[in-house]
Amino acid sequence: MLYIVLAIIGGFLTILSMVVNAGLGKEIGVFRGTFINYVVGLSLILIMVLMLGSFLDIKTLASIPFYAFLGGALGVIIVASSNVIIPKIPAIYTVLLNFIGQIVAGIIIDYIRFDFISKGKIIGGILVILGILYNSMIDKKQLRDGNNA
Amino acid sequence: MYKLYAILIGVLITIMVTFNGVLESHIGNFLAVLVIHIVGLSSISLILLLRQERPTIKKGIPLYLYTGGAIGILLVLVNNICFSNLGASLTLSLGVFGQLLLSSIIDHFGLMGMKAYKFQLKKLIGFSIILVGLIIMTIY
Structure with missing residues (x-):
């Protein structure tokens, strides 16, 4: 049940981020806006990871299938292509x-x-x-x- | 043709959620979000470089416009947790339900500077059909 509620909250967050990103995109351009989002996001998660004291070790990284690293790039492709297609x-x-x-x-x-x-x-x-x-x-x-x- | 692209973007979203979920299962949720953002930042930097755009910060725009990155982090954390526990299709379907729910609320009250469109009771029929679909997906 907890996960079901969480997944619905994920939907809320999707809409929120779409509205906020569209607003920022209107002000400074979609790609610049996306860049800012990733800088802000990366800084925050970096602080969180440092506070938690977890570290990436090379051995674990090497054991992960390569495609698993492509999610971040796909996210950018999705944002960029959505911006082309959604107005159409x-x-x-x-x-x-x-x-x-x-x-x-x-x-x-x-x-x-x-x-x-x-x-x-x-x-x-x-x-x-x-x-x-x-x-x-x-x-x-x-x-x-x-x-x- | 663009409609086909919109479907394709949906496919990409699922593939992304899956890849991120696999990454999460190897290194844990927080480190996964870190890696996702490192890869994402590199990708968008490359796009800016190719388009010869310089990153800018504009003064005098509302501060909340800069919170997209924070929302993004929460979103990836939530998606990763749900993906490992609910699987891809249920996570995404519940997410769409949440999207429709919040959009209806925003539309009805005209929140966040949007034009208000009153909620039509007839839409409860659509929501009920969606809910039944979600329940079938969950209990099967």
Whole structure:
């Protein structure tokens, strides 16, 4: 249950960071804004790690598969490409399309990692997509009516 | 075509969460976030260099605009913890639910300088369908 609440809070944080990053991007440019974010983020986590007194040792690092280090680079690619694409498609589709990609990849990755395709995840995923679609349509109608009024 | 890219970004998000989760399982959550930010900072520095943009700090803009990095850290910590315990698909689905929930609240009250759009009760139907989907994903 704790993890379920945490994962929902993760969604809150995603929206917060999108709003704040968009605001900073408007002021100084998206890429400069992203740079600042990483400088701030790196400084904070560095302080936290130093306070906790944990250290990276080379032996452990060497035992980690190389791809595991690419997440940080992917994060930057996601921010950069989102900034190109999001203005080009209606905002209400962004969450939906992103989610379709996420859930399909998520099911495939869970299958690769646990060697198990879960019918529940597929059925549940389709329901989540339908729910988002339904609400997107209501949002779209509201926007259209709002513009006409 | 751009819609296809939006789906592709979703795929990238899942791959990123997975990679970060694997890193976390090797060196622990805090060190993983450290490594993720070192790699991320190097990547964005490279992009700035290629675009020949200089990093700037602008005076007189609201201080909270600089908190994105702190939010980012919390987000990666939370995602990594949930990924190891819930798996990729459930973590991401619950995250989307949280996103929709907070966006509805922001829209309804017009928070953070956004235009207010009153919450429509009809959207409870969509939220219920999503919830049922999430419950099925969780109990299976």
